Amino acid sequence: MGLWKYILKRLIFALVTYFVAVTLVFFIYHVMQGDPTYIYSGNVHIDEDIPDSTRERWGLDEPLWKQYFIFLRNLLQGDLGYSFFKGKPVMEVIGETLPWTLLLLGSAFIINGILGILLGSLVAWRRGSKVDATFVLTYNVYNAFPLFFVGMLFIALFGYYFYIWDFPIYFPLLGAQNPLSYRFTFIQQVGDVLWHLAMPLTVLVISGVLGWSWFMRGNLINVKTEDYIQTARAKGLSENQILFKHGFRNALLPVITSIGMSVGGLIGGSVLIESVFNYPGTGLLLLNALLENDYNLVQGAFIIIAGLTLLGLLIAEILYGFIDPRVRNA
Numbered sequence: 426m427g428l429w430k431y432i433l434k435r436l437i438f439a440l441v442t443y444f445v446a447v448t449l450v451f452f453i454y455h456v457m458q459g460d461p462t463y464i465y466s467g468n469v470h471i472d473e474d475i476p477d478s479t480r481e482r483w484g485l486d487e488p489l490w491k492q493y494f495i496f497l498r499n500l501l502q503g504d505l506g507y508s509f510f511k512g513k514p515v516m517e518v519i520g521e522t523l524p525w526t527l528l529l530l531g532s533a534f535i536i537n538g539i540l541g542i543l544l545g546s547l548v549a550w551r552r553g554s555k556v557d558a559t560f561v562l563t564y565n566v567y568n569a570f571p572l573f574f575v576g577m578l579f580i581a582l583f584g585y586y587f588y589i590w591d592f593p594i595y596f597p598l599l600g601a602q603n604p605l606s607y608r609f610t611f612i613q614q615v616g617d618v619l620w621h622l623a624m625p626l627t628v629l630v631i632s633g634v635l636g637w638s639w640f641m642r643g644n645l646i647n648v649k650t651e652d653y654i655q656t657a658r659a660k661g662l663s664e665n666q667i668l669f670k671h672g673f674r675n676a677l678l679p680v681i682t683s684i685g686m687s688v689g690g691l692i693g694g695s696v697l698i699e700s701v702f703n704y705p706g707t708g709l710l711l712l713n714a715l716l717e718n719d720y721n722l723v724q725g726a727f728i729i730i731a732g733l734t735l736l737g738l739l740i741a742e743i744l745y746g747f748i749d750p751r752v753r754n755a
Contacts, residue, residue: 428746428747431746432743432746435739435742435743435746436739439735439736439738439739442735443731443732443735446728446731446735447497447500447728447731448493450724450727450728450731451493451496451724452493454720454723454724455489455492500728503516504516505519505721505724505725505728506721506722506724506725507721508714508719508721508722508725509719509721510713510714510717510719510722511719511722515721515722515724515725516725518710518722518725519707519710519722519725519726519729522705522706522707522709522710523706523707523729525601525704525705525706525707526695526699526706526707526708528618528622529622529625529626529629529695529698529699529704529706530629530691530692530695530733532622532626533626533629533630533633533691534633534688534691534737536626536630536633536634537629537630537633537634537637537691538637540630540634540638541633541634541635541636541637541638541640541641541680542637542638542641542677542680544560544634544638544641545637545638545639545640545641545642545644545645545680546641546642546645546676548560548561548638548642549641549642549643549644549645549646549649549676550645550649552642552646552649557642560638560642563635564635564638564639567631567632567635568635572628572632572694572697572698573697573698573700573701575628575631575632576624576625576628576697576698576701576702577701579596579624579627579628580598580624580701580702583595583596583624584596584597584598584624585598596620596621596623596624597620597621597624598702598703599702599703599704600621600703600704600705601618601621601622601704601705601706602614602617602618602621603617603621621704624702625698625699625701625702625704628698629691629694629695629698632694633691637680637683640679640680640683641676641677641680644676644677644679644680645676647676648675648676651675654667681741681744681745688733688734688736688737688738692708692730692733692734695707695708696708696709696711696712699712700712707726707729707730710722710726711723711726711727711730714726
């Protein structure tokens, strides 16, 4: 099977999986509650005509099977319903928060992948050294603390105490930018966004790098025992040549799959981190929507999150096909 045929096959599989996921979200959403507009029928902050128009647009008075096809039609048109909590269409609400989440998760994903693979390779090739022992100890100690607790420690230390102790550098306690950033120059706005991003990104990166390094370390340790590694040593190749020419590539294959599968966990971690740091991303939006019983917004957020997760898996599978020709020829 050629590379492009392999990519097309994985793309079709991802689309089918996404269709199944969207279908499950629809039916679970309707099993959990009936007509969502009844929840807001007595809300004085909502125009009394909106629930009626929503009920008509989504066919909520129709049989379930008909509602399902109306839902698919609206979804293809980019219509995810109306958020009664925000008073706006769901796509508009998610569109305001998704860029912040993509900035946070995209940065964490890239940094985690690069540093995790390099650090895992280093400690595996020096197994039994002080570097390896320090890494194992750090990994085990860090995993003893929940992610949200680490975030709270960062807020207390680098946000609050650094400020009251008059440190030259401290970080914002919440938000993604200064409310007065519209007065800043472009360079100042970029610096302000990065300043607010620093703590939540650092917490996600520490957790991700340690996890992926641990996985890469285990794979490379197993690869070191293979016969072709011993043969390479017998030929007189240097340790660096053996590592990068023979060991690294074979140990990397399972890690690529793991990186793709970790996208879902990374998104789950972002919900916690965005909540702790009050970072205005989709994760915080989803939490608030759950607390406010805004079912349309919850459903829309899950559909977007499912798409991002499957996109991460698709990218990982395509990279796998590039690295290992045996996969695309299977």
